[in-house]
Amino acid sequence: MRFELMYESFFKIVEGIPLTLQVVLISTILGIFLAVAVALMRISGNRLMSLPAYYFVYLIRGTPLLLQLYFVYYGLSQFEAIRESILWPILKEPYWCGIITLTISTGAYSSEIIRGGILSVSKNYIEASGALGLSQTKTFMLITLPITVRQALPAYGNELILMVKASSLISIVTLMEITGIARTIISKTYAPVEIFLVAGSIYLVINFIIVMFVNIAERRLGIEKAT
Amino acid sequence: MFDVFALGPTGWGDEMLMGAVMTVLVSSSSLLLGITLGIVFAACKLSNFFILRAIAEVYTTIIRGIPELLVIYLLFFGGSSAVMYLAKIFGYMGYIELNAFTIGTIAVGAISGAYSTEVIRGAVNSVPKGQFEVGKTLGLSGYSLYGKIIFPQVARIALPGIGNVWQITLKDTALISVTGLVEIMRQSRIAAGSTHEPFIFYTAAIILYLLITRLSNIFFDSAEKKYSKGYVSKEAS
Numbered sequence: 001m002r003f004e005l006m007y008e009s010f011f012k013i014v015e016g017i018p019l020t021l022q023v024v025l026i027s028t029i030l031g032i033f034l035a036v037a038v039a040l041m042r043i044s045g046n047r048l049m050s051l052p053a054y055y056f057v058y059l060i061r062g063t064p065l066l067l068q069l070y071f072v073y074y075g076l077s078q079f080e081a082i083r084e085s086i087l088w089p090i091l092k093e094p095y096w097c098g099i100i101t102l103t104i105s106t107g108a109y110s111s112e113i114i115r116g117g118i119l120s121v122s123k124n125y126i127e128a129s130g131a132l133g134l135s136q137t138k139t140f141m142l143i144t145l146p147i148t149v150r151q152a153l154p155a156y157g158n159e160l161i162l163m164v165k166a167s168s169l170i171s172i173v174t175l176m177e178i179t180g181i182a183r184t185i186i187s188k189t190y191a192p193v194e195i196f197l198v199a200g201s202i203y204l205v206i207n208f209i210i211v212m213f214v215n216i217a218e219r220r221l222g223i224e225k226a227t
Numbered sequence: 228m229f230d231v232f233a234l235g236p237t238g239w240g241d242e243m244l245m246g247a248v249m250t251v252l253v254s255s256s257s258l259l260l261g262i263t264l265g266i267v268f269a270a271c272k273l274s275n276f277f278i279l280r281a282i283a284e285v286y287t288t289i290i291r292g293i294p295e296l297l298v299i300y301l302l303f304f305g306g307s308s309a310v311m312y313l314a315k316i317f318g319y320m321g322y323i324e325l326n327a328f329t330i331g332t333i334a335v336g337a338i339s340g341a342y343s344t345e346v347i348r349g350a351v352n353s354v355p356k357g358q359f360e361v362g363k364t365l366g367l368s369g370y371s372l373y374g375k376i377i378f379p380q381v382a383r384i385a386l387p388g389i390g391n392v393w394q395i396t397l398k399d400t401a402l403i404s405v406t407g408l409v410e411i412m413r414q415s416r417i418a419a420g421s422t423h424e425p426f427i428f429y430t431a432a433i434i435l436y437l438l439i440t441r442l443s444n445i446f447f448d449s450a451e452k453k454y455s456k457g458y459v460s461k462e463a464s
Contacts, residue, residue, distance in 0.1 A: 062440040
């Protein structure tokens with residue numbers, strides 16, 4: 001073990017934390033909107049809405065994230081039309097390609113979690129709400145949504161951890177977040193074990209903090225832990 | 228447009244198909260390694276020894292909390308020296324280099340093993356205790372108890388979970404492309420670079436992955452049916 005090297009590289013790898021967190025945060029927030037939209041499309045009962053949503057989720061869940069990232073970053077830029085469109089300033093940046101890919105990915109996975117949550121809301125509540133004269137929008141906002149959040153939160157906590165892990169892939173398109181910096185140091189110093197321990201611990205700490213926050217939120221919302 | 232997928236030396240069709248074969252091979256060997264690790268660590272988690280439980284807990288926590296890519300880098304850069312270190316203990320001084328397939332299998336197998344551990348542990352836990360007790364009362368032990376009574380029940384309950392683990396494992400093998408193993412991902416990158424047609428080659432890769440997913444779903448569905456023969460009527464009613 002080269003402890004001095006571990007100590008030095010710790011401070012270098014730490015510099016990647018803001019980028020990792022930033023990418024995770026932005027794509028998670030954008031991903032929630034996508035997820036809700038896809039989940040609502042899937043349970044709409046209208047085949048024109050539910051089928052595209054179904055195939056979208058199938059496509060994303062059935063292919064590796066790395067391939068999706070390559071598709072967005074290298075695949076789309078092949079076309080003249082895209083290179084000349086107003087989207088090009090965004091699509092030529094690995095940073096935004098990473099965020100787009102992660103957003104689409106978490107949107108698909110979370111839509112399943114949200115769909116499960118919405119479907120778990122008892123029909124009786126919806127009927128009772130209708131009997132009380134609440135409109136459909138009000139029923140959704142005041143009854144369905146809060147119960148869905150409660151139901152979906154434990155699974156969504158897992159999804160957040162998967163997002164932190166998935167964000168490491170953007171290092172492959174040249175972004176220097178935690179894994180990217182770790183990889184550079186490994187190939188310079190050839191000390192894979194030491195650097196793995198440092199970078200791995202950083203990820204474990206981040207994920208541990210997320211688990212803690214999710215647990216607090218679960219307790220606040222009165223979710224009983226299934227043990 | 229499709230002549231880039233011609234078979235033979237003029238197109239990339241046969242190379243892409245070979246890449247798909249390689250993906251299936253490396254995923255299968257990783258899944259097998261993962262299930263083996265899963266059985267060992269599930270046994271550790273269910274054991275009465277604190278040390279074994281702690282080791283298994285550390286293993287699953289690390290794998291589930293650390294990006295797969297880091298694990299692959301660790302084995303890619305450190306795998307050969309670790310094996311040489313082990314070989315030295317046994318008196319072998321020569322140079323050993325692991326090929327990309329072995330490194331990939333070990334890395335993805337280790338990741339897959341953590342998920343399998345949880346699936347198998349859950350499945351063993353859901354076999355009623357009475358089954359063990361009755362088996363022992365009948366004088367069964369070892370293979371006749373675990374192989375004939377417990378395993379079929381664990382297999383039935385674990386199969387859907389193992390199907391999910393297969394799905395995860397299949398997708399994780401795309402990450403091994405960074406070590407140079409020529410599977411679907413790597414092959415489509417090479418082809419895209421050489422033809423300047425990334426869009427169609429990545430689309431082809433997407434179709435290949437979806438095809439493998441579809442076929443393996445059919446396989447797992449029939450396996451589930453086979454293992455739940457005696458249960459079908461009960462669940463239907």
